[in-house]
Amino acid sequence: MTDLRFEVLDVTAEPYAAAPQLKVRLGLSEWTESRIHAIALRCQVRIEPQRRPYDEAEQNGLRALFGDRDRWKDTLRTFLWMHSNTTVQGFTGTTEIDLPLPCTYDFDVIGSRYLHALGQGEVPLVFMFSGTIFTRGIQGFGVEQVPWDREAHHAMPVSVWRQMMDFYYPNTGWLRLDHDAMGELADYRARHGLTSWEETVGHLLARREEPSTAVST
Known part of the structure; x- marks a missing residue:
């Protein structure tokens, strides 16, 4: 029976992926010195917001969530951020691997809204592992499951998240609208002769802040 342990060594921003992605450097150790042929590894990544303090600006930004x-x-x-998986090649004793974490800036995703509201400090993460371990059995390969209680904690600097988003969305954000809302916004832009979506949203916000003027669409 294998005895597999996990440690998060580092989390960095991946600058050359097709979409926003973090890269987790994982350390794996097998304490019985059994030969591991491969692991089909799954990981559930959760954010533990109760494990850090928040300043006034962050509290205001998180009001809609909490x-x-x-x-x-x-x-x-604690809430779910994402799932990820990878394949671990064979090793004996210890090894290190990279676990990709595909990310999104979609503000309909609670993790994106939470991270966007943070100004500094660290993001408390817990990595919960599962999967299938392939070893040498009495007759060929043996198969075991990664025990359900295998997990690792890591405090990721908020700056890592911001650096990753700067790679893919420099000085911008991202919102998803349904077709009807997008159509109305496009019509508003055309009727007012606005030249960009940013100008269109700014125009709407400015009109709403006028105390005695009704917003016309």
């Missing part, structure tokens, strides 16, 4: 500050003792709970 409510007012006096409710956080009930609402600030």
Whole structure:
């Protein structure tokens, strides 16, 4: 029976992927010195927001997710960020691998909204591992499951997330709209002779802030 342990060594921004991606450097150790032929590794990555402090600006940014500050003792709970998987090649003793974490800047995803609201500090992450271990058995290969309790904690600097998004969306953000809303926004832009989507949204926001003027679409 194998005894597999995991350690998160580092998390970095991957600058050359097709889409935003973080790269997790994982250390694996097998304490019985059994020969591992391969591992089909799965990982669930969760954010633990209750494990860090927040300044006033961050609290305001997180109000839509967790409510007012006096409710956080009930609402600030660990939540799922993403799933990832990879294949680990054979080793004996210890090895290191890269685990890709494909990310999105879609603000309909709770993880993106949470990370966008953070100004500095670290993001408390927990990596929960599962999968299939292939070893040498009595007759050919043996198969075991990664124990359900295998996990590793890591405090990722917020700056790593921001660096990754700067690689792919420099000085910009990203919003998803349904077809009807996009059509209305395009019509508003055309009717007011606006030259960009940023100018269109800015025009709408400025009109809404006028105290006695109704917004016309």
